[in-house]
Amino acid sequence: MxxxxxxxxxxxxxxxxxxxxxxxxxxxxxxxxxxxxxxPVNEIFEPIDAGAVNEISVGNEIFQFENDEIGGDPFLEDFxxxxxxxxxxxxxxxxxxxxxxxxxxxxxxxxxxxxxxEYYKIQSNNSGFxxxxxxxxxxxxxxxxxxxxxxxxxxxxxxxxxxxxxxxKSVMISTMEGLNQxxxxxPNDTLSRVKYQSYFD
Numbered sequence: 001m002x003x004x005x006x007x008x009x010x011x012x013x014x015x016x017x018x019x020x021x022x023x024x025x026x027x028x029x030x031x032x033x034x035x036x037x038x039x040p041v042n043e044i045f046e047p048i049d050a051g052a053v054n055e056i057s058v059g060n061e062i063f064q065f066e067n068d069e070i071g072g073d074p075f076l077e078d079f080x081x082x083x084x085x086x087x088x089x090x091x092x093x094x095x096x097x098x099x100x101x102x103x104x105x106x107x108x109x110x111x112x113x114x115x116x117x118e119y120y121k122i123q124s125n126n127s128g129f130x131x132x133x134x135x136x137x138x139x140x141x142x143x144x145x146x147x148x149x150x151x152x153x154x155x156x157x158x159x160x161x162x163x164x165x166x167x168x169k170s171v172m173i174s175t176m177e178g179l180n181q182x183x184x185x186x187p188n189d190t191l192s193r194v195k196y197q198s199y200f201d
Contacts, residue, residue: 061169062171062172062183063171065172065174066173066175067175068176069143070173070182071173071182073180074143074194074196075133075143076141077141082110082140083110088111089112090109090110090111092106092107093107097122100124105120105123108128112137113136114137116134117133129198134195134196144158146158146194149190168186169186169187170183171183171186179199180197181197183195
């Protein structure tokens with residue numbers, strides 16, 4: 001009886017030591033992982049937060065037509081030239097490439113006052129493209145002389161498709177394929193906001 005009791009106590013002690021050792025190993029591994037300093041990598045693209053910009057209500061009056069030049073890319077300058085000014089605040093976020101999980105690209109978020117521009121930079125060839133933008137600043141130049149603050153009449157005069165159209169509150173211009181689009185908002189007879197969205201897969 002005494003012999004059996006000794007065996008049980010010995011086995012119990014071994015199990016206790018094994019459990020303790022296992023816990024210490026897990027803790028050590030966790031601590032090692034916490035000290036790698038790696039930033040979390042984004043795997044899902046999140047559109048520009050509407051709460052980060054001034055909301056402008058224009059109702060449901062939208063006129064849409066196709067124009068590759070403005071619908072595909074309304075900006076006069078590329079992203080690097082636009083954001084070269086120190087006026088922009090730029091945030092960088094790592095983003096896992098959707099087609100190659102071993103590649104980590106970069107999402108650049110540029111802010112100027114109420115305006116936000118999101119740019120996707122590809123690691124493999126150092127190229128990129130503007131994902132989306134919400135423009136409310138007069139200092140950001142657009143093609144065809146388009147600018148925040150211009151009148152609706154001035155804007156309409158730039159496009160044949162808008163001749164004879166009523167006082168629309170919103171004009172949507174897309175590419176022929178419909179992959180990219182730019183919306184121009186006129187809540188008070190002046191261009192107050194430009195929203196750009198490109199195709200991203």
